[in-house]
Amino acid sequence: MKTPKTTSERCIIAICSEDKKGLLGQILVLFNKRSYEVNSLNVSRTDINDLVMITVEVALPEDELPLLLAKLEKIVEVYRAVGYLAGEVNMDKVGFFRLSRSIDEPLFWSVLQKYGAVISSLGANEVVIRKTGSDRDLLELYGKLDGPHLLSFCKSGLIAEESLALLTV
Helix, strand or coil: CCCCCCCEEEEEEEEEEECCCCHHHHHHHHHHHCCCEEEEEEEEECCCCCEEEEEEEEEEEHHHHHHHHHHHHCCCCEEEEEEEEHHHCCEEEEEEEEEECCCCHHHHHHHHHHHCCEEEEECCCEEEEEEEECHHHHHHHHHHHCCCCEEEEEECCCEEHHHHHHHCC
């Protein structure tokens, strides 16, 4: 009998844990065993000594999220793991756009102003701008800057604002 194919949902998993060698490998094994698609992984130090916040953006069936969270919390160093569906939390990323200095200046300044981007660094032949926002915001700005003057682009992993509450362990 065929099992019905379940659809994957974009989820954000926030893990509050001790900072121990090999922990990230233990965590990623749980995702790899089930062939979940990890889109982003971020590890951030906190102001609490030896405590880190790990944020994973992953595609998985919604009904499998509680089981995965329970397995994560069985890892000795993990204090707490919570999951959110992508639309449930405020999730921002930081995008960096490296541009040639030959970009049309009036266009450049109007795009910076319209999208709330800021200059991160200025070199002799290039300028790097930074924008904080959702994936949609970053892709919209990318669309405006795309062309021969856009030299490179990358975006950071995300941190769900709600996951900061985990730090009160």
